[in-house]
Amino acid sequence: MDDNDDAFSFRVLINDEHIEIEEMGLYCLYVIKSKIIILNEITIDGNVYVVNCEIRCKGNNVNITTQLYVTNHAIISQSLIQSMSPIQWNAKMHHDILVQMQHFQDKVGNYANDQYEDAVSCLNEALQFAMDNFGVSHPLIGLFYCFIGVFYRNASRYDEAIAYFETALHFFLNIFGNIHLHIGNTLYNLGSLFFDKADYDTAIECYEYSLKIRKYILKINDIYIGNCCWELGVSFEQKGNLHKARQYYEESWKTYNKEKRDSMSLLIIKLKEYAI
Template sequence: VILDDNVNIDGNVYAINCKIECRENVKISMQFFISKGTIINYKSQKCIFPIEWNTKIHHDIPIKLFDLNNKANYYLLKKKFTKAIVYLQKVIQIANDTFDIEHLYVAALNDSLGVIYLKIGQYDKSIEYCEIALKVRLTIFGTSHIDITISFYNLGFANFMI
């Protein structure tokens, strides 16, 4: 596969058992996944940063997280908050073990758990999880992002309820 001059790919690229050659100014806005059998010439390595595909990390664990998160959402809809908390805590544990603690998904999960604790009146636990979410989001986004606003709102509401 030859990526010509000034190519801008707005999304992910997956290269499986092929040879990749990049000309000048190739931009891939998301991620570039490669299989073990993919060959990238030296010049191309200067303009792209490939990620070797790992089935466990890029497929198996996300599927497991998705399944557990769906179960948590199911129990949330049924207003069975204790069961929802159990599933969300499992998701958070797997995500923490798999990803860096400063991962956007981990922040969103902690924020969700904080909101559940807010709904059941456990404000100290709500604050604990909302603070984790805020810290991670501030590290990732800085101060100017909608997720920061959401974290501050949830944290403020929990503090107000005490």
């Protein structure tokens, strides 16, 4: 790479001290302002939006894990086009409608805890809006079923919550097949609901498959792995299988210790309790 290329390197631009960064929960938005950006032997874990600039690729290992959105005046390297099919930016679909969806989400957030029926009604309105604009085969539809399930769980209406999460699960399975993060997350929520109903065998089934998808297939290692192992430990403890409970508490310990989680103190108590 010559000096001119180096100035446009993604790695150089992303580490510029003047770059705009906005944090949104677990995610970050990086705004890189350059007419040319060169990707060289790199994997970008997330969405990329190319707005009126040129993306060049060098080397054979350039990957974007989610979606590549491009505007009319963007120029994209042919090798990148062949590997992932860029999505043409549509202001109505990718901005205006999502702003309206955010309006629904904000409205739901304003309801008090005892107003869950009003919140669910608002979510159903948002669900219908999403179906009308995205069709019935968009992942967002499944997510809304999950959101409604969360509200029913918070109201301790477990059977209704399970029905919504199971609908979401079948929805995601039809779209993504058997392996996807949405499927793992939905199974985790179903596990929590079956645990609440004291159906520990079904809860363990859900948690184990969720853990398998997230850790062993998608190779993700984050705090949610610790959470899943913790819930498996508690579930096996409720069944009286203290040996399996201890195994999962230890696995949870490894993850929480790495992430320095606040729940470490309770986990230490559990490990001492089952220490051999």
